[in-house]
Amino acid sequence: MPDLHSVRRIRAPLAWTTAxxxxxxxxxxxxxxxxxxxxxxxxxxxxxxAEVRAIRLPGRxxxxxxxxxxxxxxxxxxxxxxxxxxxxxxxxxxxAIKLLETFTRRDRYVVIGSTTFLLLAACLDRQGLTRAPxxxxxxxxxxxxxxxxxxxxxxxxSRAAGVLAARSLALAAPLAVLMFLFFPRxxxxxxxxxxxxxxxxxxxxxxxxxxxxxxxESDEPAFRVRFEGEPPPxxxxxxxxxxLHEFDGYTWKRGNGYYRQPVLQHEGVAYRYRVTMEPTSxxxxxxxxxxxxxxxxxxxxxxxxxxxxxxxxxxxxxxxxVSYTRNxxxxxxxxxxxxxxxxxxxxxxxxxARLAREMRAGVADxxxxxxxxxxxxxxxxxxxxxxxxxxxxxxVDDFVFNTKRGFCGHYASAFVTMMRAAGVPSRVxxxxxxxxxxxxxxxxxxxxxxxxxxxxxxxxxxxxxRVDPTAVxxxxxxxxxxxxxxxxxxxxxxxFMRDSPWLADVRMRWDAVNDWWNERFVRFDLSTxxxxxxxxxxxxRDWQPLGWLFAAxxxxxxxxxxxxxxxALRATPxxxxxxxxxxxxxxxAKAGAPREPHQGPLAYAEAVATRRPDLAGAARALLRRYxxxxxxxxxxxxxxxxxxxxxxxxxxxxxxxxxxxxLRAQRAT
Numbered sequence: 115m116p117d118l119h120s121v122r123r124i125r126a127p128l129a130w131t132t133a134x135x136x137x138x139x140x141x142x143x144x145x146x147x148x149x150x151x152x153x154x155x156x157x158x159x160x161x162x163x164a165e166v167r168a169i170r171l172p173g174r175x176x177x178x179x180x181x182x183x184x185x186x187x188x189x190x191x192x193x194x195x196x197x198x199x200x201x202x203x204x205x206x207x208x209x210a211i212k213l214l215e216t217f218t219r220r221d222r223y224v225v226i227g228s229t230t231f232l233l234l235a236a237c238l239d240r241q242g243l244t245r246a247p248x249x250x251x252x253x254x255x256x257x258x259x260x261x262x263x264x265x266x267x268x269x270x271x272s273r274a275a276g277v278l279a280a281r282s283l284a285l286a287a288p289l290a291v292l293m294f295l296f297f298p299r300x301x302x303x304x305x306x307x308x309x310x311x312x313x314x315x316x317x318x319x320x321x322x323x324x325x326x327x328x329x330x331e332s333d334e335p336a337f338r339v340r341f342e343g344e345p346p347p348x349x350x351x352x353x354x355x356x357x358l359h360e361f362d363g364y365t366w367k368r369g370n371g372y373y374r375q376p377v378l379q380h381e382g383v384a385y386r387y388r389v390t391m392e393p394t395s396x397x398x399x400x401x402x403x404x405x406x407x408x409x410x411x412x413x414x415x416x417x418x419x420x421x422x423x424x425x426x427x428x429x430x431x432x433x434x435x436v437s438y439t440r441n442x443x444x445x446x447x448x449x450x451x452x453x454x455x456x457x458x459x460x461x462x463x464x465x466x467a468r469l470a471r472e473m474r475a476g477v478a479d480x481x482x483x484x485x486x487x488x489x490x491x492x493x494x495x496x497x498x499x500x501x502x503x504x505x506x507x508x509x510v511d512d513f514v515f516n517t518k519r520g521f522c523g524h525y526a527s528a529f530v531t532m533m534r535a536a537g538v539p540s541r542v543x544x545x546x547x548x549x550x551x552x553x554x555x556x557x558x559x560x561x562x563x564x565x566x567x568x569x570x571x572x573x574x575x576x577x578x579x580r581v582d583p584t585a586v587x588x589x590x591x592x593x594x595x596x597x598x599x600x601x602x603x604x605x606x607x608x609x610f611m612r613d614s615p616w617l618a619d620v621r622m623r624w625d626a627v628n629d630w631w632n633e634r635f636v637r638f639d640l641s642t643x644x645x646x647x648x649x650x651x652x653x654x655r656d657w658q659p660l661g662w663l664f665a666a667x668x669x670x671x672x673x674x675x676x677x678x679x680x681x682a683l684r685a686t687p688x689x690x691x692x693x694x695x696x697x698x699x700x701x702x703a704k705a706g707a708p709r710e711p712h713q714g715p716l717a718y719a720e721a722v723a724t725r726r727p728d729l730a731g732a733a734r735a736l737l738r739r740y741x742x743x744x745x746x747x748x749x750x751x752x753x754x755x756x757x758x759x760x761x762x763x764x765x766x767x768x769x770x771x772x773x774x775x776x777l778r779a780q781r782a783t
Contacts, residue, residue, distance in 0.1 A: 127266045128165060130259035130275070131222045132158060135213060137252045138232030139206050145239065146203040147191055153184060154210035161213045171214060181211045202235045222263045230256055241429070243631040254279050285675055292667040299640045317544050317565060318396075319356045321523050322365045323505045323513070332562035335392055336546060337400055338629055339558045342386040346402065348548060350439040352568065352580065353400040353560060355545035357418040359454055361534075363462030364509045366527060366542050373451040375417045376577060380406065382440040390432045390632065397423045399433065400545055400560075403580065407436035418541065430632045443577025447539055455539040455572070458531065463510040466528065467535035474536035481573055487532055488586045491525065494518065498588035525583040526567040539572040543580075554626035694761045695740050702726075702733060705769035715741040729769055736763060 136158060143151050163169040172180065184207040192200035209228040216222055233252050236245070257279035261270065270278075337353075345351070360369035385402055399413055399421040408415060412433065413423045423431075447455075458467065473490075474483045495518050502520040506512040510531045513524050520528075526542050533540035547566035549558035568582040652663075688696065699709045699718075707725040709718045719737040723730035739760055 125165060126272055127219075127222055127259070127262045128216065130255070130262045130272070131216065131225050132162065132213065134226055134229045134252070134256045134259040135209055137255050138209070138229040138236075141232060141236040141245075141248065141252060142202050142206065142239075145199060146206060149187070150191075150203045150206055154206050157210035157214055161216070177211060177214055181208070184208075184211065198235060198239060202232065202239075205232055205235070219263055219266055222259075226256055226259050226263065229259075241636045243628050250283075254283060257282055285678065288674070289668070289671045292664070292671060294638070295643070295646065296664040296667055298661070298664070299643050317355050317398075319358075319368045319398075320365055321358055321527070321542065321544055321567060323502070323509045323520070323524055323527065334562050335625065335628075336560045336562050336564065337389050337391040338552075339390075339402075339549060339560065340388045340556065341558075345387075345558065346383075346385055346439055349585075350403075351548055351558075352403040352439075352543075352566070353546040353549075354403045354405070354420060354543060355398055355400050357416075357420050357570075358542040358544065359418075361458060361527075361531065363459045364505075364507055369454070371450075371454040372417055373448050373454060375419070376443040376445045376447070378404070378438075378441045378443055378577070380438040380441055382438060384436055384438055386434070386436050388432060388434050390430060390629070390637075391427055393429055393431075394427045397426050399423055399427070399431075401435045402437035403439060403543075403545075404441055405435050405437045407434075409433050430636050432633075432637060441577065442575075444575070446574065447572050452539050452572075455541050456534045456537055458534050463508045463531060465508075466510045466514050466531055469514070470532035470535035473532075474538075479574075480538050480571070483536060483538065484533070484571060484573075484581060487529060488581070488583060491529075491583050492586045496520075496525075496587050498584065522567045522584040525587065526569050529569045529581065529583040530571075533569070533571050541570050543568055543570055552622050552626055552629075554623050555629055557629070559622075559625060690761065691740070691743055691757050694757070694764050695744075698736055698740070698764045698767070701764075701767060701769045702729070705729060705771060707733075715744075726769075732767055736760070736767065739763075 136155075139151060139154050160169065160171070164171045185204065188200060188204050188207065189195060192203065194200055195204055205228055209225060209232070212221070212225050212228065216225055229252075233249065233256065236252075237249060254276070258272070258275045261275040261278050262272065265275070356368055358366035358368055359371055360367045384406075387402065389399070389401065391399065399408075401408065401421050404419050405415065405421060408421060411424075413421050416422055421435075470487070473486050477483050477486055497519045498521070499519050500521060502524060503517045505517065505524075509524075510528045513520055513528050514532075530540045530542050544565070544567045546560045546564045547568075548564050549560045551557075552559050566584070568580060568584070570578045571581055573579045647663075650663075695715075702718075702722055703709065705726055707722040707729070710721070713721060715737040719734045722733040722737075726733070739756075743756060743760060
């Protein structure tokens with residue numbers, strides 16, 4: 115029966131392999147369904163319990179059945195095995211099942227290999243600064259597990275394996291940095307994957323009552339904006355997103371209509387700025403109303419002035435734009451535009467439509483009608499709240515005549531419905547309003563809680579004109595954030611963070627650090643690499659300098675690794691005892707009894723006794739004393755006097771050369 119130390123040494127590779135797998139699973143615990151993580155952890159617990167003989171492992175056919183059931187469950191959950199989320203979930207369950215049959219070194223290699231793919235999937239999924247330490251820790255655990263499995267059965271301890279893994283990662287770090295900086299990059303997000311199958315907080319292309327109010331609960335960043343020069347005043351910081359044209363009586367949608375936009379006359383100041391968006395997995399970009407210049411190769415400006423990107427925003431994205439917040443149009447709208455933006459379902463919200471027609475009949479023009487509806491919101495007992503009551507199917511009727519309490523989406527929906535009922539072209543615009551100034555890196559931070567909805571109506575002689583009915587009910591909403599306007603809507607933790615000046619400062623500094631991380635690392639693309647070459651003094655239009663830089667950096671790194679390995683392999687200096695032992699072996703070798711490489715001191719003593727019986731006594735005594743000094747119970751302690759005596763006795767040893775057989779025969783004659 116093996117002793118406890120041997121059992122622990124045998125189980126260490128499995129323990130590290132399991133730790134690597136569990137670490138890879140935890141990196142995706144908030145991405146994969148809960149049942150996937152639970153099933154994988156059950157398999158892990160089953161394997162560990164079987165290792166200590168607390169339970170039996172399932173048989174071959176049982177494991178096949180469990181694997182088929184879990185694969186079928188993944189297919190039913192995602193309806194596919196393609197994509198980052200579905201593939202990750204499948205890899206988690208298959209890695210856990212493989213652990214149930216991990217007995218040999220090859221099996222452990224397979225589990226560690228699947229774990230490294232889980233780590234890669236996590237890196238492709240999210241590259242936030244807060245996750246980087248966890249990725250590094252998981253990489254170290256995987257390398258440690260590899261070292262333990264590779265040296266299985268040897269005397270490598272877990273601590274030594276961890277040190278070896280850390281040293282290996284440290285040696286690989288310079289090459290990783292060099293490849294990051296100088297390896298030629300392709301155009302586009304080569305190292306990210308689209309995530310259309312994952313939900314991301316943000317605006318959608320539809321709006322139902324209460325939909326935007328749900329975003330007010332999120333304090334996550336939506337995008338950051340840097341202006342060249344003075345920024346626009348708070349009441350003009352409207353960041354345009356999806357424009358909604360179709361209404362079924364309850365939900366607004368973008369629709370499929372299209373009409374020619376009249377030529378705009380830009381007025382006022384042109385604002386130049388750069389927007390850095392967080393990933394949304396959507397194709398719309400948010401720009402200051404109304405954008406005139408933008409990266410045309412990457413996005414398209416729609417007929418309703420909405421920016422649509424060519425690809426979904428699956429990673430932090432930066433673009434430059436120019437906008438005018440004041441515009442006008444002299445001509446009338448087209449017949450198609452009037453038909454699309456005055457359309458309402460005929461059998462819905464009849465009371466609000468009837469009221470709108472009565473109010474329009476009592477005023478001179480559309481401008482007066484807009485003022486009349488806004489006056490109704492101002493004086494009619496309406497209230498602004500983040501927790502509005504639920505509305506009936508005829509949502510506008512219920513809001514205008516019953517609840518009278520709502521968020522920006524309620525007011526925008528009711529206002530546009532009444533405008534259309536009176537024949538005034540109008541549409542709902544969703545996006546964000548405002549932004550919080552960050553003095554650390556000098557940008558505006560727009561959060562999900564700044565999500566907003568407003569209206570646009572057609573006024574003859576002016577064109578599409580922004581009207582924000584929420585500003586009538588809650589005027590401070592344009593200059594103050596939602597939380598500043600309604601502090602009771604915040605949680606206790608949010609209120610504590612905002613009321614404490616030093617915590618607010620820490621919060622801003624942390625956001626600035628995240629912005630720096632995204633700018634310098636996550637968004638390091640081809641254009642940034644070309645800018646780096648220009649800064650280093652190379653022609654960014656020529657790929658040859660980049661190739662030479664990368665080749666030189668690679669050669670330098672290889673030379674450094676070779677020097678480090680050579681230094682590690684270099685023989686360590688011998689101590690006094692080893693030098694004395696070497697001199698003893700050299701004397702005995704000259705005497706005709708050389709030591710074989712495989713012989714230890716005691717075996718060598720017997721070999722000397724066989725070859726030179728005349729030296730047997732002295733050689734045995736010295737070699738046994740050496741074995742005691744080097745390997746005895748007190749070896750390694752302060753034994754300088756004994757070593758000194760051993761050195762003197764080796765020096766006094768007289769070992770004459772052996773007489774050759776033919777010379778011995780001549781002397782005998």
